[in-house]
Amino acid sequence: MRRSLTVAVAAALLAVPAPAALADPAPAVPAEPAPAVPADPAPSPPAVRDFGNGPERNDVAAGVPEQAAAARVAAPEAQSYGHSRDRGYPRRTRLPLPPENPADASIKLGLVPYHGIAPRLNDLQRRSDRVSVEIIGRSYQGRDLYLVTVTEPESPARAREQARIRERIENDPAAAARDRGLAARYKAPIFVNANIHGNEWEGTDAALRTIEQLATSTDPAVAGLLARTRLYFNVTANPDGRVNGVRQNGAGFDLNRDFVTASQPEARAMRQAIIDTQPVTLLDLHGYVNGTLIEPTTPPHGANYEYDLFITNTYANGLRMEAAVNGLGYTPDKDGVEPAQIPFRDSEEGWDDWPPIFTPQYAPFHGTVAAHTVEIPLEVNEPAYSEEPVEELRRRAAINTDVAAAAVRAAYGFVRDRHDRLIADQIEVFRRGAAGEPARTVPLGIVPGFGPEDVYTTTFPRAYVIPAGPGQRSATAAARLVDHLIANDVRVERARSAFRSGGRTYPAGSYVVDLRQPKRGLANVMLEPGADISPRVSAMYDISGWSHALLWGATVEPVQSLRAHTEPVPAAAPTGSVPRTPGPLALRVDDAKEVRALNDLLAQGVAVTWDGGRAIVPARDRQAARTVADRYGVAFTPAGTVTGAVTGAVTGTPLAPVRVAAAASADELFTLRELGFPVTPVSTAVLNAGFDWSATDVLYVSSGLSHAALNPAARAALDAFLAGGGVVTRGRTGAAFNAAAGLLTATTVAGNPDGNGVVRVVSGGATGGGSPAHSFVYSPLWFTGLGPEVTVEQAYAADGPLVAGHWRPRADGSGGGQDAARGQAAVVSGRDERGAAVVLFGTEPMFRNHPKGLLAQVARALYWSSSIAGAAVTTP
Numbered sequence: 049m050r051r052s053l054t055v056a057v058a059a060a061l062l063a064v065p066a067p068a069a070l071a072d073p074a075p076a077v078p079a080e081p082a083p084a085v086p087a088d089p090a091p092s093p094p095a096v097r098d099f100g101n102g103p104e105r106n107d108v109a110a111g112v113p114e115q116a117a118a119a120r121v122a123a124p125e126a127q128s129y130g131h132s133r134d135r136g137y138p139r140r141t142r143l144p145l146p147p148e149n150p151a152d153a154s155i156k157l158g159l160v161p162y163h164g165i166a167p168r169l170n171d172l173q174r175r176s177d178r179v180s181v182e183i184i185g186r187s188y189q190g191r192d193l194y195l196v197t198v199t200e201p202e203s204p205a206r207a208r209e210q211a212r213i214r215e216r217i218e219n220d221p222a223a224a225a226r227d228r229g230l231a232a233r234y235k236a237p238i239f240v241n242a243n244i245h246g247n248e249w250e251g252t253d254a255a256l257r258t259i260e261q262l263a264t265s266t267d268p269a270v271a272g273l274l275a276r277t278r279l280y281f282n283v284t285a286n287p288d289g290r291v292n293g294v295r296q297n298g299a300g301f302d303l304n305r306d307f308v309t310a311s312q313p314e315a316r317a318m319r320q321a322i323i324d325t326q327p328v329t330l331l332d333l334h335g336y337v338n339g340t341l342i343e344p345t346t347p348p349h350g351a352n353y354e355y356d357l358f359i360t361n362t363y364a365n366g367l368r369m370e371a372a373v374n375g376l377g378y379t380p381d382k383d384g385v386e387p388a389q390i391p392f393r394d395s396e397e398g399w400d401d402w403p404p405i406f407t408p409q410y411a412p413f414h415g416t417v418a419a420h421t422v423e424i425p426l427e428v429n430e431p432a433y434s435e436e437p438v439e440e441l442r443r444r445a446a447i448n449t450d451v452a453a454a455a456v457r458a459a460y461g462f463v464r465d466r467h468d469r470l471i472a473d474q475i476e477v478f479r480r481g482a483a484g485e486p487a488r489t490v491p492l493g494i495v496p497g498f499g500p501e502d503v504y505t506t507t508f509p510r511a512y513v514i515p516a517g518p519g520q521r522s523a524t525a526a527a528r529l530v531d532h533l534i535a536n537d538v539r540v541e542r543a544r545s546a547f548r549s550g551g552r553t554y555p556a557g558s559y560v561v562d563l564r565q566p567k568r569g570l571a572n573v574m575l576e577p578g579a580d581i582s583p584r585v586s587a588m589y590d591i592s593g594w595s596h597a598l599l600w601g602a603t604v605e606p607v608q609s610l611r612a613h614t615e616p617v618p619a620a621a622p623t624g625s626v627p628r629t630p631g632p633l634a635l636r637v638d639d640a641k642e643v644r645a646l647n648d649l650l651a652q653g654v655a656v657t658w659d660g661g662r663a664i665v666p667a668r669d670r671q672a673a674r675t676v677a678d679r680y681g682v683a684f685t686p687a688g689t690v691t692g693a694v695t696g697a698v699t700g701t702p703l704a705p706v707r708v709a710a711a712a713s714a715d716e717l718f719t720l721r722e723l724g725f726p727v728t729p730v731s732t733a734v735l736n737a738g739f740d741w742s743a744t745d746v747l748y749v750s751s752g753l754s755h756a757a758l759n760p761a762a763r764a765a766l767d768a769f770l771a772g773g774g775v776v777t778r779g780r781t782g783a784a785f786n787a788a789a790g791l792l793t794a795t796t797v798a799g800n801p802d803g804n805g806v807v808r809v810v811s812g813g814a815t816g817g818g819s820p821a822h823s824f825v826y827s828p829l830w831f832t833g834l835g836p837e838v839t840v841e842q843a844y845a846a847d848g849p850l851v852a853g854h855w856r857p858r859a860d861g862s863g864g865g866q867d868a869a870r871g872q873a874a875v876v877s878g879r880d881e882r883g884a885a886v887v888l889f890g891t892e893p894m895f896r897n898h899p900k901g902l903l904a905q906v907a908r909a910l911y912w913s914s915s916i917a918g919a920a921v922t923t924p
């Protein structure tokens with residue numbers, strides 16, 4: 049589920065529950081039922097959130113199996129799959145059969161295990177010419193992802209015509225809008241996304257049932273439907289989670305938070321499938337909220353949608369699905385099934401569509417004009433999964449499957465009945481973007497209940513420029529952002545010659561994102577700073593701030609006029625380089641790619657030294673530098689003045705591969721490994737079992753490690769490591785570890801744990817220097833009462849840190865709002881008296897692998913603490 053409106057526990061929303069095998073228990077998700085739809089129209093009270101009682105976001109240790117995960121991060125991406133434009137339908141694929149897995153968590157519920165899906169789809173493809181299956185990617189753990197298309201057979205010529213129409217809708221929407229025959233020729237695409245949360249199973253079973261019914265029906269109405277639509281089913285978006293009985297994929301990521309980041313292969317596959325199919329309607333099937341929760345959502349509403357079109361269609365389909373679900377006849381008394389609820393209509397706030405990180409909040413940027421999360425009613429996952437009798441679980445799962453199938457049935461009936469209008473509205477979304485029309489203010493009452501509290505709007509700049517050359521802090525970061533935009537089907541151009549805008553000159557080669565483009569909403573939602581929405585709503589469902597412009601390390605400038613000779617680019621230009629001048633080479637470590645390059649050099653045994661944020665490579669290793677420059681797109685410069693005056697020897701501290709023992713959340717483990725650090729997961733239990741510290745340079749602590757819970761032997765071993773070891777911590781657990789272990793003198797102050805977003809920071813010091821001017825916080829911390837050994841690496845801006853997000857003082861009057869953080873130390877470093885080199889983060893630089901521009905700050909902390917600590921223990 050996303051969450052029940054009345055269930056207000058951070059763990060349920062954001063934390064990464066650990067698999068049962070881990071020592072640290074997963075946070076319980078409260079099983080309180082959501083309220084029934086009120087009989088009268090009185091507004092329900094605002095959702096109350098209490099993060100204080102739950103663990104902080106990342107306090108639950110990652111449950112990534114050590115060796116397997118390390119191998120997989122290093123493994124190349126699963127092969128690239130394409131949704132073919134040129135083949136007709138059916139597109140029969142004989143799916144490889146996964147080995148039977150009797151431990152598949154679906155089996156207990158009487159649902160289809162992952163290994164049972166391929167045989168059923170193979171069988172259906174044999175029995176029907178309406179069913180096509182394509183493998184569109186692989187999960188983190190290597191399971192195939194199945195996209196099923198259900199439609200009447202199409203010749204290759206007909207399929208090509210459909211592709212041409214689809215492309216015309218996106219690329220020439222004004223002409224498409226004038227073409228009165230277009231809708232009659234076009235099969236409206238419907239997308240059903242099932243099981244994105246692995247332990248919300250029944251969407252998959254409902255999808256399989258629906259596919260079979262449509263495939264085998266002799267009803268002429270079904271034939272009529274399949275002549276005018278294509279139905280796409282992502283049968284299980286998260287097979288790892290389905291098998292393992294957990295919400296996350298095999299890497300521990302919540303895929304329904306990954307759409308603007310696309311760190312996971314499943315999210316990239318969904319992104320491509322949505323781009324390729326361009327659905328007018330999308331359902332994302334979840335559980336469990338009783339009664340069934342059907343979007344549209346409460347405010348705040350994302351400001352980059354064409355919301356007038358979106359709410360009209362989404363609410364209409366929501367009502368259709370509600371009627372279908374209630375029409376099944378399940379009752380509270382007999383079945384324990386409450387009537388369906390629609391947050392937009394039935395709740396004040398707390399279930400919003402503000403961040404574009406969820407499937408139905410991402411798809412509208414690709415033309416979906418009715419998009420819904422649907423939460424089926426009866427809980428079968430934790431704790432019910434382990435506590436309820438099997439028969440009861442199966443009763444619930446059967447009802448849930450019925451409910452999900454009813455929602456799908458209602459949705460395709462809706463598309464059948466509103467076929468031409470949905471297509472016209474999709475065209476209109478793209479037309480407004482391509483024409484560069486101003487954002488519209490949605491009229492009050494456009495649907496019943498649409499009031500001033502629902503009105504959110506934005507102002508589009510004319511374009512965004514990502515400058516080349518001077519003014520660009522990292523060409524590598526710029527290339528990453530450009531490639532990310534292109535992967536999201538945002539058009540990027542490159543200036544052939546210098547141009548002026550807003551009083552400054554941009555050099556040739558600068559990238560331009562012209563907002564006169566069909567998917568300008570997606571471009572803007574990634575590149576605008578965002579907004580501080582603290583004043584407008586009291587409760588948010590998930591993050592409230594993000595910004596690829598401010599957090600991904602590239603310079604991005606909005607401009608209000610655009611006169612430039614540009615050409616479209618299919619990918620960013622190469623950025624790697626090594627200077628011709630002889631002598632040692634320097635690599636600034638300001639970006640994640642530079643970290644990867646450095647770790648690659650270290651792994652090769654190159655004698656790199658660390659010189660205050662720069663890695664220095666000896667002249668003799670020029671060839672190795674050239675290789676990593678090509679591989680990671682990084683630019684070396686002459687090391688120049690750091691060479692010693694007489695000998696020519698390079699200064700700096702010798703650096704070796706930094707071996708990290710990490711008590712960290714899954715996203716952090718993933719990120720540290722992606723950066724190329726050798727990482728060993730640890731926890732209280734691992735240390736208590738007897739941990740060999742000899743292969744560890746730096747201990748990273750953010751979750752799953754309690755100093756107080758260590759046994760005497762573990763504590764003694766830790767103390768021996770700390771005498772000259774490196775420590776990097778994040779968050780409350782990390783700060784508590786610092787205090788308990790007696791490391792740096794600092795008092796940790798916790799801001800409102802609900803606060804999150806993009807913040808302005810001022811940086812300096814050994815690890816903060818080179819950081820972007822913005823950082824990200826979730827449950828922000830700061831540090832006061834600093835001892836003389838402590839240096840401030842980064843501070844929250846004194847004139848108010850929050851740029852975009854939601855950060856109020858705590859509701860109980862105890863402060864902790866954004867004003868309290870003004871000028872406070874967000875990241876500090878120092879050496880304790882034993883020689884431990886320590887960095888404490890109060891920010892969230894690795895949050896969900898999203899803020900790419902902040903990752904190098906963590907790496908610099910690791911290099912610094914490792915190199916300083918190493919120097920301390922060197923015998924003269």
Ligand SMILES: [Zn+2]
Pocket residue numbers: 049050245248334335
């Ligand atoms: Zn869910």
